[in-house]
Amino acid sequence: MADRLKLLISERNKLWAAARLRGLPAGTPERDRIAELDEEIRQRKAAKAAKAE
Numbered sequence: 001m002a003d004r005l006k007l008l009i010s011e012r013n014k015l016w017a018a019a020r021l022r023g024l025p026a027g028t029p030e031r032d033r034i035a036e037l038d039e040e041i042r043q044r045k046a047a048k049a050a051k052a053e
Helices: 002-022 029-052
Strands: none
Touching: 002 029
8 A cells, every 4th residue: 555655646746746737727637636646645544644643
């Protein structure tokens, strides 16, 4: 699970860097994917925290 989380974070960071470099506005496919990744990362971190309790 940790490996998958790292892959998601890595993909998100790459997309974010590309979006910033190209100045992509909200609503583009890349920015939508970043939002999807953010949500999945939040869910995985919450699940990890709940499992630790």
